[in-house]
Amino acid sequence: MPGRHHRFPRALALLSIVAIGVGACTSGGASPSAGASGTPAGSGSGGGGSVEVFSWWTAGGEAEGLEAMLEVFQAEYPQYTFENAAVAGGAGTNARAVLATRLSQNDPPDSWQGHAGQELIGTYVASGKIEPLNDLYEEEGWLDVMPEGLIDLISQDGNIYSVPVNIHRANVMWYVPDNLEQWGVEPPATWDEFLETAATLEAAGVTPLAMGEQWTSMHLFETVLLGSLGTDGYNALWDGSGDWGSSEVLDAIDTFGQVLAYTNDDSSTLSWDQAAQLVVDGDAAFTIMGDWAEGYFKQQNLEPETGFGWDPAPGTDGAFQFLSDSFVLPVGAPNREGAIAWLKVAGSQAGQDAFNPVKGSIPARSDGDRSLYDAYLTSAMDDWESDTVVGSLTHGVVANDAWKAEIDTAIGLFLSDTDAGALGEALAAACAASGACGG
Amino acid sequence: MTAIRRHWVPVAMLLPSIIAIGIFVYGFIAWSGRVSLSEWQGLTPNYDWAGLANFAELIGDRRFQIDMRNTLVFTTFFVVGAVALGLLLAILLDRHVPGEGLFRSIFLFPLAISLIVTGVAWRWLMNPSTGSRSSGFNLILDGIGLDPLVSAWHTSDPPWGMAFVALPAVWQMSGFTMALFLGGLRAIPEELKEAARVDGASELQVYRRIILPLLRPALLSALIILGHLSLKVFDLIVALSGKDLRLDVPAIYMWTTTFDANNFARGAAIGIVLLLSVGLLVIPYLVWSLRRETDL
Numbered sequence: 001m002p003g004r005h006h007r008f009p010r011a012l013a014l015l016s017i018v019a020i021g022v023g024a025c026t027s028g029g030a031s032p033s034a035g036a037s038g039t040p041a042g043s044g045s046g047g048g049g050s051v052e053v054f055s056w057w058t059a060g061g062e063a064e065g066l067e068a069m070l071e072v073f074q075a076e077y078p079q080y081t082f083e084n085a086a087v088a089g090g091a092g093t094n095a096r097a098v099l100a101t102r103l104s105q106n107d108p109p110d111s112w113q114g115h116a117g118q119e120l121i122g123t124y125v126a127s128g129k130i131e132p133l134n135d136l137y138e139e140e141g142w143l144d145v146m147p148e149g150l151i152d153l154i155s156q157d158g159n160i161y162s163v164p165v166n167i168h169r170a171n172v173m174w175y176v177p178d179n180l181e182q183w184g185v186e187p188p189a190t191w192d193e194f195l196e197t198a199a200t201l202e203a204a205g206v207t208p209l210a211m212g213e214q215w216t217s218m219h220l221f222e223t224v225l226l227g228s229l230g231t232d233g234y235n236a237l238w239d240g241s242g243d244w245g246s247s248e249v250l251d252a253i254d255t256f257g258q259v260l261a262y263t264n265d266d267s268s269t270l271s272w273d274q275a276a277q278l279v280v281d282g283d284a285a286f287t288i289m290g291d292w293a294e295g296y297f298k299q300q301n302l303e304p305e306t307g308f309g310w311d312p313a314p315g316t317d318g319a320f321q322f323l324s325d326s327f328v329l330p331v332g333a334p335n336r337e338g339a340i341a342w343l344k345v346a347g348s349q350a351g352q353d354a355f356n357p358v359k360g361s362i363p364a365r366s367d368g369d370r371s372l373y374d375a376y377l378t379s380a381m382d383d384w385e386s387d388t389v390v391g392s393l394t395h396g397v398v399a400n401d402a403w404k405a406e407i408d409t410a411i412g413l414f415l416s417d418t419d420a421g422a423l424g425e426a427l428a429a430a431c432a433a434s435g436a437c438g439g
Numbered sequence: 440m441t442a443i444r445r446h447w448v449p450v451a452m453l454l455p456s457i458i459a460i461g462i463f464v465y466g467f468i469a470w471s472g473r474v475s476l477s478e479w480q481g482l483t484p485n486y487d488w489a490g491l492a493n494f495a496e497l498i499g500d501r502r503f504q505i506d507m508r509n510t511l512v513f514t515t516f517f518v519v520g521a522v523a524l525g526l527l528l529a530i531l532l533d534r535h536v537p538g539e540g541l542f543r544s545i546f547l548f549p550l551a552i553s554l555i556v557t558g559v560a561w562r563w564l565m566n567p568s569t570g571s572r573s574s575g576f577n578l579i580l581d582g583i584g585l586d587p588l589v590s591a592w593h594t595s596d597p598p599w600g601m602a603f604v605a606l607p608a609v610w611q612m613s614g615f616t617m618a619l620f621l622g623g624l625r626a627i628p629e630e631l632k633e634a635a636r637v638d639g640a641s642e643l644q645v646y647r648r649i650i651l652p653l654l655r656p657a658l659l660s661a662l663i664i665l666g667h668l669s670l671k672v673f674d675l676i677v678a679l680s681g682k683d684l685r686l687d688v689p690a691i692y693m694w695t696t697t698f699d700a701n702n703f704a705r706g707a708a709i710g711i712v713l714l715l716s717v718g719l720l721v722i723p724y725l726v727w728s729l730r731r732e733t734d735l
Contacts, residue, residue: 093698093699096698096699097698100482100698100701103482104482104484123481123482123701124482126481126482126483127481127482127483128483129482213681213682213683214681214682214683214684215682265567265591265594266566266567266568266572266591266594268594268680268681268683268685269562269566269567269568269594269680278572283571283572401699401700401701402480402481402700402701402702404699404700405695405696405699405700405702406700408699409502409684412502412683412684412685412687413501413502413505413684415684415685416596416597416684416685422501
């Protein structure tokens with residue numbers, strides 16, 4: 001046996017050097033799946049082995065939340081070793097590029113995290129990479145504890161494709177109550193009221209609305225759309241029954257343009273949390289951001305309700321514009337049983353109540369233990385049960401990646417040329433190109 | 440036998456590189472070319488023939504038009520700035536200043552920094568905030584009473600924002616052009632300059648008539664190297680401004696359309712356009728330098 005290596009012909013050795021190069025470049029993830037099948041012989045066929053879970057939760061509350069949920073997983077399924085394949089990078093851009101590469105080589109992890117809704121469906125269902133989970137939902141009774149609106153938005157043709165772990169709310173307007181009192185304004189309930197309030201604030205030398213880099217303007221745009229069109233009109237835009245060229249949409253674009261004029265002029269250089277800091281510092285009155293901003297305000301030693309306040313974004317009272325992180329079951333998962341075990345934990349009350357208080361989000365299930373959550377989160381849990389659930393655009397619920405990218409470009413162009421007509425046309429064209437508008 | 444051996448050994452030594460370059464450079468170029476002519480969108484490869492449709496779409500694409508304009512603005516300011524500053528530094532150093540080695544190192548240091556780091560540092564320096572939140576250059580300018588110069592920097596209205604993006608690139612690369620020009624200056628025989636001075640040429644005339652014409656090869660190298668760098672610019676802008684469309688360039692569009700929108704065909708088409716534009720710049724240079732080598 002040992003002699004064989006020495007007789008290895010030289011030309012082959014050279015070739016193998018090249019082959020190693022090829023291997024290193026093309027299949028960075030080959031070893032984990034090999035590891036999955038290469039576990040000690042004793043573990044048998046009734047489960048076991050390693051479960052590789054891919055996410056972009058590498059820092060902060062997200063990573064800690066994952067750790068907390070992992071503890072639940074390991075207590076319930078001690079036969080599995082958990083392999084954390086997290087890739088760092090803002091909102092998963094890098095992680096998704098890595099994932100796309102692995103999937104194109106048919107080397108999927110056992111499960112991966114993605115934004116529930118069309119971001120997953122448009123990319124991974126369309127290419128046949130993930131399995132429907134209807135049986136698992138029925139087996140685990142999740143249909144009874146998760147809102148119907150949520151199930152609709154994360155399904156395609158009656159098939160449910162992912163297990164939502166958490167729920168964030170996108171349409172939240174944040175402010176510091178004492179500052180508002182000092183400037184003599186109230187949180188506006190509609191966009192018309194907002195524009196009046198903004199004029200008052202600007203006259204007082206305060207930036208009315210703090211905004212950050214480009215994606216936060218798309219985030220603002222979706223709340224303006226929702227606030228102007230209402231939940232039915234907003235939903236219709238995404239299921240193909242609405243008309244992007246309608247006067248209501250054009251009015252919403254017009255409002256969006258007016259609102260943008262009241263934002264800080266250095267917005268393109270700020271991240272969302274730096275924009276929130278303007279509100280904390282009293283340089284700006286409001287910021288519209290998803291409820292992960294709550295964690296930021298708490299880090300600044302502000303108390304919910306007294307130190308910082310929140311309302312639904314103008315015109316969106318009674319609507320819960322959600323986004324959700326969820327886990328999927330890939331076609332050809334190396335350790336399918338392990339992946340299903342992970343999904344069961346991700347959808348369970350224990351798993352969600354371990355993850356969410358740490359991450360600063362609410363459980364997708366309506367039976368979470370309210371004593372674990374703070375003042376903001378319990379109010380969000382109330383709204384989650386009572387409000388009409390609609391999906392977020394920026395965070396992947398209502399439009400697939402290709403459609404969203406077209407909208408992102410259209411809004412980016414609007415930021416520089418403020419041409420409302422062109423934005424309207426580009427939005428209609430984007431819907432047609434996506435196929436949702438029968439284009 | 441020995442003759443065969445003499446030929447075989449160098450070929451065998453080169454073979455791995457030839458194979459690797461064949462696959463990873465030319466093979467992938469060909470593959471990108473094929474993808475750019477396909478209808479591939481989404482994660483599943485789709486090689487259905489699309490002809491030049493992706494390229495035609497790019498020409499009509501407003502975002503791509505902005506990208507081309509931005510590239511043009513950036514290239515102009517970056518190349519002119521880096522060449523002018525590099526030449527000036529080289530001429531100053533060539534005057535035999537004391538501590539020349541120290542200055543040379545100082546001017547070359549920025550080259551050792553990755554463009555990402557440069558981008559992040561200059562993002563702070565060129566912070567466009569004013570008033571109580573101003574920082575970086577704006578704070579300095581305000582502090583020394585030059586407040587009319589307080590600027591929105593790279594967030595200025597298009598296309599001038601792009602000209603400010605060229606600032607950090609000039610800062611980073613002018614040391615490199617300085618080194619190129621300094622090498623060129625040192626290669627000019629002292630006798631030529633002496634002869635001109637003996638003939639009564641002023642110092643300015645010596646530079647205009649003798650030195651600058653002899654620096655032409657160094658200038659050409661600088662133009663080619665800076666030019667293809669600026670066509671490919673990606674990291675600096677991502678670090679400086681994220682994915683702000685006002686400062687978008689083809690390489691960033693290529694990345695977002697490929698990996699955020701899964702539009703692999705369009706991404707490949709942008710890649711091919713980039714390759715061709717770099718080729719337009721580099722191939723004449725290669726031909727020229729090969730011809731010069733054979734002349735020698």
